[in-house]
Amino acid sequence: MISLGIEGTAWSLSIGVVDEKEVLLVENDPYIPKEGGIHPREAAQHHSERIGKLVKSVFSKIEPDKIDVISFSQGPGMGPCLRIVATAARVLSLKLEKPLIGVNHCLAHLEVGRWKTGAKNPVTLYVSGGNSQVIARRGKRYRVFGETLDIGIGNALDKLARHMGLKHPGGPKIEKLARNGKRYYELPYVVKGMDFSFSGMVTAAQKLFDNGISKEDVAFSFQETAFAMLAEVSERAMAYLDRDELLLVGGVGANSRLKEMLEVMCKDRKARFYSPPTELMGDNGAMIAYLSLLMFKHGYVTELKDSTVKPDFRIEEVDVSWE
Amino acid sequence: MLQNSKPERIYLGGEAEVRIYSDFVEKIRKKKNYRVSDLDKILRESRTRTEARIISAARRNGVPTPIIFDVQGEKIVMERIKGEPLREIMNTELSRKLGELVAKLHEARIIHGDITPMNLIYSKGMIFFIDFGLSFYDERIESKGVDLHIYFESLKAYFDNWEELKEAFISGYKSYEKGGEVLKRAEEIDARGRYVERRMRD
Numbered sequence: 093m094i095s096l097g098i099e100g101t102a103w104s105l106s107i108g109v110v111d112e113k114e115v116l117l118v119e120n121d122p123y124i125p126k127e128g129g130i131h132p133r134e135a136a137q138h139h140s141e142r143i144g145k146l147v148k149s150v151f152s153k154i155e156p157d158k159i160d161v162i163s164f165s166q167g168p169g170m171g172p173c174l175r176i177v178a179t180a181a182r183v184l185s186l187k188l189e190k191p192l193i194g195v196n197h198c199l200a201h202l203e204v205g206r207w208k209t210g211a212k213n214p215v216t217l218y219v220s221g222g223n224s225q226v227i228a229r230r231g232k233r234y235r236v237f238g239e240t241l242d243i244g245i246g247n248a249l250d251k252l253a254r255h256m257g258l259k260h261p262g263g264p265k266i267e268k269l270a271r272n273g274k275r276y277y278e279l280p281y282v283v284k285g286m287d288f289s290f291s292g293m294v295t296a297a298q299k300l301f302d303n304g305i306s307k308e309d310v311a312f313s314f315q316e317t318a319f320a321m322l323a324e325v326s327e328r329a330m331a332y333l334d335r336d337e338l339l340l341v342g343g344v345g346a347n348s349r350l351k352e353m354l355e356v357m358c359k360d361r362k363a364r365f366y367s368p369p370t371e372l373m374g375d376n377g378a379m380i381a382y383l384s385l386l387m388f389k390h391g392y393v394t395e396l397k398d399s400t401v402k403p404d405f406r407i408e409e410v411d412v413s414w415e
Numbered sequence: 416m417l418q419n420s421k422p423e424r425i426y427l428g429g430e431a432e433v434r435i436y437s438d439f440v441e442k443i444r445k446k447k448n449y450r451v452s453d454l455d456k457i458l459r460e461s462r463t464r465t466e467a468r469i470i471s472a473a474r475r476n477g478v479p480t481p482i483i484f485d486v487q488g489e490k491i492v493m494e495r496i497k498g499e500p501l502r503e504i505m506n507t508e509l510s511r512k513l514g515e516l517v518a519k520l521h522e523a524r525i526i527h528g529d530i531t532p533m534n535l536i537y538s539k540g541m542i543f544f545i546d547f548g549l550s551f552y553d554e555r556i557e558s559k560g561v562d563l564h565i566y567f568e569s570l571k572a573y574f575d576n577w578e579e580l581k582e583a584f585i586s587g588y589k590s591y592e593k594g595g596e597v598l599k600r601a602e603e604i605d606a607r608g609r610y611v612e613r614r615m616r617d
Contacts (some may be wrong), residue, residue, distance in 0.1 A: 278453075285565035356449040
């Protein structure tokens, strides 16, 4: 069985094709803002201009007839962007006369992570631009046990990067600078129960930079503080839920310092740490295709009338009938 | 103290190692190898000091807590409370009583920071707060709102009848004069949890 998935919740525009065993292909055409952060309308404009070409390119590599399911990320995400991919998916579904499935973007990250790592019942740390959540399954639902009370870690990194004159995406640039950081400056460390917050930290780090502290030391202090918060809440969730697996997913999961910290934390508590290959960490079409394949095999289909986008789609809303 | 005896149980919490002996408990904030040593030292020492101070302050304000025997660096030695974890015996009456106790904490400017049924023990007809590991002093409505939000979230995570338990808690918490205001803020914070997605709308 073969599934095609379209991802386009924010900056990423990506189509993936998977079968039950492996990712067959992924084609990307991401929106990169000329300056500043992501403008939803500009991103949507980009998606609508490029989606046709991207589909053609995919179908030059795989016969449309071989596809069994057409899927798209239904939310959460930026409304204008979501509507472009939903429209494209509906058109393909009708034209090829294949069933349509709208999937939850966060759940797609999580399930593709489980698929590629073999994690069974992990606590999942999901970190991206807009999202930062600690998720675990209980019965037929995934539950968010902790999450950011303000901005996602990726956006926090981007905000700091922009303030220091670095272009989007800021995360990788901060990571590089941090490697040469020498001195740790204390920043507000905000963990409340399982929830956490980054905006106060961003402001404080920006002030350090304004006061002449080097970019390297600011980046280093910021990463060390923010990632320690994420490691702490992940560990707390594992302790409470008595789980010995941690799965890291989402674009910020590509950060090697974050990975290293989580690995150490897991090793110290004799737990196993998992993270999927980097190309499946950030937003991509393959994860959408994979989740839809899983859902299709378990009897899920999205009727046309139910295929409207859900910018606020929570992972808790999805009934999970598979193992 | 029974220095040479062996602990009956060791619990590796998210933040600290808790060694449970027959009649006392050691809470040790061990070094976390994942974080940079400067930050590690700051967190362990300040949290230990604050926790010891707040455990005593809470008791002075009528909230049952263990008696502190000793504080050494990153270690607190305290009384062992023998009883049942609230999580095992939770009901609406207990949740209401808990609401009254949290009201007392908030009146004393104490933010618990981690109110969950796993952190509470029912003993001798009283609910004991045994873990103030993430506590701090704050007068702001926002912090108190977050405190309640954490409890409500933990109810959702652990109990099917969480709505009932939440209502019972609220009825107890209303004994606090600013209770209404804090409860309203807790609802707002709940909505903000969905902030990320909503913010992304056009």
